[in-house]
Amino acid sequence: MLEQFASEIVCNPYNRPLMADELIPLLEGVDGYIAGVDDVSARVIDKAPSTLKVISRYGVGYDQVDIKACGQRGIVVTNTPGANAESVADLAFGLMLSVARQIPYADEQTKRGGWPRITGLELYGKTLGIIGLGAIGKGVARRAKGFSMRVLAYDPAIDEAFCRQYGVEISSFEEVLSKSDFISLHLPLKDETKHIINSNTISMMKDGAILINTARGGLVDEQAVYQALKAGKLRGFGTDVFEVEPPGKSPLFEFKNVVVTPHMGSSTVEAINAMANLAVKNLIDVLTGKECPYIVNREYLKIV
Numbered sequence: 001m002l003e004q005f006a007s008e009i010v011c012n013p014y015n016r017p018l019m020a021d022e023l024i025p026l027l028e029g030v031d032g033y034i035a036g037v038d039d040v041s042a043r044v045i046d047k048a049p050s051t052l053k054v055i056s057r058y059g060v061g062y063d064q065v066d067i068k069a070c071g072q073r074g075i076v077v078t079n080t081p082g083a084n085a086e087s088v089a090d091l092a093f094g095l096m097l098s099v100a101r102q103i104p105y106a107d108e109q110t111k112r113g114g115w116p117r118i119t120g121l122e123l124y125g126k127t128l129g130i131i132g133l134g135a136i137g138k139g140v141a142r143r144a145k146g147f148s149m150r151v152l153a154y155d156p157a158i159d160e161a162f163c164r165q166y167g168v169e170i171s172s173f174e175e176v177l178s179k180s181d182f183i184s185l186h187l188p189l190k191d192e193t194k195h196i197i198n199s200n201t202i203s204m205m206k207d208g209a210i211l212i213n214t215a216r217g218g219l220v221d222e223q224a225v226y227q228a229l230k231a232g233k234l235r236g237f238g239t240d241v242f243e244v245e246p247p248g249k250s251p252l253f254e255f256k257n258v259v260v261t262p263h264m265g266s267s268t269v270e271a272i273n274a275m276a277n278l279a280v281k282n283l284i285d286v287l288t289g290k291e292c293p294y295i296v297n298r299e300y301l302k303i304v
């Protein structure tokens with residue numbers, strides 16, 4: 001679809017998210033840009049060419065795009081809601097099971113010739129607290145019901161019909177923290193949600209809770225999690241995302257009850273196709289003046 005539409009396609013030559021100084025020259029003369037988890041800060045937008053009309057996020061989260069600066073320049077920003085939800089929900093569950101049963105540690109030890117006795121935890125009958133019951137949070141809730149878990153959820157815009165249908169208990173943020181054995185984060189990173197998991201909110205959790213983060217690294221104060229793991233307050237931490245990506249040699253890696261993945265929640269054949277198709281469609285729709293339902297910066301656009 002893109003090949004038929006575009007006269008020229010410029011590709012990311014780095015095979016990883018772009019930093020501002022790498023992105024700026026690539027945008028020269030470009031009309032539309034399909035953005036990964038690149039650094040699309042105000043500095044990039046300030047230097048963006050006047051030809052640039054649309055930034056089409058290949059993905060859901062757009063915390064790394066300065067949508068206000070884009071709007072002020074008349075650049076439309078779109079995303080691909082729901083396209084990777086089932087894949088991320090799968091990974092959140094994978095991390096939950098991996099931490100509860102120490103699967104990566106067991107795998108590593110067994111392959112080295114060891115035969116350790118590892119005592120884990122069942123998910124069966126445990127309470128899962130979901131913070132952010134959107135597309136991914138709902139996928140996690142549905143899976144949890146299949147594992148016979150009690151599910152609590154906090155979301156300021158909670159979908160009551162979904163909760164009724166799947167037996168999810170609508171809860172306050174504090175209730176989710178204090179009653180859950182597992183807590184899984186599925187909310188966007190914004191100024192108000194940065195470090196929503198910190199030493200104070202961790203202190204409100206059950207002793208031995210397991211924290212899972214497949215949303216954004218900035219939601220979690222990693223130092224506070226480190227201290228909580230060291231003190232045994234948290235039993236484990238499973239994360240796909242980091243405050244700084246890639247994280248380098250994080251102190252968190254010293255714990256065998258910490259399971260990490262390289263921001264790969266949406267890295268499945270299915271999600272990649274769905275995100276790519278929708279990102280291309282959004283880009284073409286905006287450039288051809290068609291209605292696009294997935295614009296995320298309407299409030300900042302001068303002309304709506």
Ligand SMILES: NC(=O)C1=CN([C@@H]2O[C@H](COP(=O)(O)OP(=O)(O)OC[C@H]3O[C@@H](n4cnc5c(N)ncnc54)[C@H](O)[C@@H]3O)[C@@H](O)[C@H]2O)C=CC1
Binds near residue numbers: 081082264
């Ligand atoms: N690891 C990965 O590869 C991926 C990570 N993500 C991250 O996961 C996040 C969630 O994705 P989706 O479920 O698809 O988005 P969504 O937009 O469908 O759901 C987000 C939910 O969070 C709720 N929310 C907003 N502020 C909140 C707060 N302060 N407390 C609790 N809930 C709050 C919203 O009302 C909404 O229901 C994205 O923002 C993105 O950062 C998304 C896809 C892939």
Ligand SMILES: O=C(O)CCC(=O)C(=O)O
Binds near residue numbers: 036058060061062084
């Ligand atoms: O955009 C990506 O490549 C990763 C997916 C993601 O984090 C998102 O959809 O928010």
